[in-house]
Amino acid sequence: MSIVVVGTVAFDKISTPFGKSDKIVGGAATFIGLSASQFTDRVNLVSVIGDDFPTDFLEGLKQRNINLDGLQIKPGEKSFFWEGKYHYDMNSRDTLDTQLNVLADFEPVLPESYKDCDFLMLGNLAPVVQLKVIDQLAVRPKLVVLDTMNFWMDSAMDDLKKVIAKVDVIAINDEEARQLSGEYSLVRAARKILAMGPKYIVIKKGENGALLIDDKSMFFSPALPLEDVMDPTGAGDTFAGGFIGYLANSRDISFENMKRAVVVGSAMASFTVEKFGTERLLNLSEADIDERIQLFVDLVDFDILLVD
Amino acid sequence: MSIVVVGTVAFDKISTPFGKSDKIVGGAATFIGLSASQFTDRVNLVSVIGDDFPTDFLEGLKQRNINLDGLQIKPGEKSFFWEGKYHYDMNSRDTLDTQLNVLADFEPVLPESYKDCDFLMLGNLAPVVQLKVIDQLAVRPKLVVLDTMNFWMDSAMDDLKKVIAKVDVIAINDEEARQLSGEYSLVRAARKILAMGPKYIVIKKGENGALLIDDKSMFFSPALPLEDVMDPTGAGDTFAGGFIGYLANSRDISFENMKRAVVVGSAMASFTVEKFGTERLLNLSEADIDERIQLFVDLVDFDILLVD
Numbered sequence: 001m002s003i004v005v006v007g008t009v010a011f012d013k014i015s016t017p018f019g020k021s022d023k024i025v026g027g028a029a030t031f032i033g034l035s036a037s038q039f040t041d042r043v044n045l046v047s048v049i050g051d052d053f054p055t056d057f058l059e060g061l062k063q064r065n066i067n068l069d070g071l072q073i074k075p076g077e078k079s080f081f082w083e084g085k086y087h088y089d090m091n092s093r094d095t096l097d098t099q100l101n102v103l104a105d106f107e108p109v110l111p112e113s114y115k116d117c118d119f120l121m122l123g124n125l126a127p128v129v130q131l132k133v134i135d136q137l138a139v140r141p142k143l144v145v146l147d148t149m150n151f152w153m154d155s156a157m158d159d160l161k162k163v164i165a166k167v168d169v170i171a172i173n174d175e176e177a178r179q180l181s182g183e184y185s186l187v188r189a190a191r192k193i194l195a196m197g198p199k200y201i202v203i204k205k206g207e208n209g210a211l212l213i214d215d216k217s218m219f220f221s222p223a224l225p226l227e228d229v230m231d232p233t234g235a236g237d238t239f240a241g242g243f244i245g246y247l248a249n250s251r252d253i254s255f256e257n258m259k260r261a262v263v264v265g266s267a268m269a270s271f272t273v274e275k276f277g278t279e280r281l282l283n284l285s286e287a288d289i290d291e292r293i294q295l296f297v298d299l300v301d302f303d304i305l306l307v308d
Numbered sequence: 309m310s311i312v313v314v315g316t317v318a319f320d321k322i323s324t325p326f327g328k329s330d331k332i333v334g335g336a337a338t339f340i341g342l343s344a345s346q347f348t349d350r351v352n353l354v355s356v357i358g359d360d361f362p363t364d365f366l367e368g369l370k371q372r373n374i375n376l377d378g379l380q381i382k383p384g385e386k387s388f389f390w391e392g393k394y395h396y397d398m399n400s401r402d403t404l405d406t407q408l409n410v411l412a413d414f415e416p417v418l419p420e421s422y423k424d425c426d427f428l429m430l431g432n433l434a435p436v437v438q439l440k441v442i443d444q445l446a447v448r449p450k451l452v453v454l455d456t457m458n459f460w461m462d463s464a465m466d467d468l469k470k471v472i473a474k475v476d477v478i479a480i481n482d483e484e485a486r487q488l489s490g491e492y493s494l495v496r497a498a499r500k501i502l503a504m505g506p507k508y509i510v511i512k513k514g515e516n517g518a519l520l521i522d523d524k525s526m527f528f529s530p531a532l533p534l535e536d537v538m539d540p541t542g543a544g545d546t547f548a549g550g551f552i553g554y555l556a557n558s559r560d561i562s563f564e565n566m567k568r569a570v571v572v573g574s575a576m577a578s579f580t581v582e583k584f585g586t587e588r589l590l591n592l593s594e595a596d597i598d599e600r601i602q603l604f605v606d607l608v609d610f611d612i613l614l615v616d
Contacts, residue, residue: 186533208516211533220530220607225494259610299528300608302567
């Protein structure tokens, strides 16, 4: 099934307690697209870049069958740039520099061929842009997944709530779930957020795994404890890409299959954090992915006879 | 199999963002003993209290077949008291008051009947006290489990390392594992800590579950997302009690069975946090426990065919 992915294609400059990067390629749609493309060849990108963006990277995306018809290239303008520094715990970070550039007045335009997509992945972007994408669709997709963040809760809550009302799955982290709902308990938080529209919530907990919750059930996938964690940037996007890519490939959006998709997304994210930027995602074999998923299977595998 | 439990029996006064307690009964050995006694009737306590301790609580422990022959009662002295306040995230807390009282010069004395115990549970206490208990044993137990905390790493690292060298299982939280090893990656941290003596490490992550690691394998149990979390005090001790109680009852200390014990410990801890102090542990049926364990089974249950 075809996926439309909306999000940033951008530059990042990152420092973590374990190293630092030059100005490298990042962006939500980049990570989502690369991750989803491991599972389906029907990924269609919507984004905007300047003419400073490396063409060989774009070629690499095309070689992975990622359709760039919806990627606007603005002559004479510069791509979005973000610079950040992670704290020792790797769960929090400071933004050192943000240059919106082409993102400042981004008007997404969906090519005709995108408008009947089966799945829509709204990567982290201004809610008003996400709404403009939804408005251009000819048919309601079978599944709409939203990734967003606290920044939009602080600055554009009204628009964000309009988006939330239109999606099937919302993926946010635990702090954001608490902020959005005003509830500390994630169980209560999930219930309130489901009442805002989505049928499913994925609560991303970084190195502490991810929860999938609907109105009846809960499922938890751990994150894999890793030998080296170099750079968490893009982990959430990579998760989302693996999640929706797996669902699109398996053509099954039941809760049971979403559980598998959460594990697959977690496995994909575990690769991203091992290197800076997209480096690890660009050098992944199917065997690597299978092997990694097996580690997730083993990590939580136990059998128990209930005590008498 | 018989278990000897060493730790505090004490008073706590607790405030959390969701409520506050009066001066109530707490202490590591109390939580461990109550939790373990759900699985075996051969729990033997070693601790010290003053004559201010409520006798009806002690009667309650005896009714649960917890042997108090090793519990010293010091006439004219007061029991250990701790007062603390949890922050909003419930993962960190401030100590408001600590009154060592009887704990200041605690000399543990093992009754003869304890000295050939099968399992030894060293609850959180000064390492020098834990060493004195080990020294009084007539035979080396089949399994020695150590619970400790950062306080002893800061103040008594040399003694603590002596204890660590003598145990089979060490249970600490993720920050403590990082502090003890000097490694950020929990995989690397575990490897260094295993090199200090223990064959197994349990890394407790509070609301984010627990990891069991030996030199070959890793296992993860989530914590159960709860409707209400009232008071985390004693959760780690309750975990340890369920862990060792389950192992003692099943007479099996293989890695496979320890995985089950980690789930059982996590299930027991999920009860403790629902109320202040020991209240929930004192009002638990076997059916409650079975039902709770089933929720843990369901929470991580998925099947996946590896992607092709």
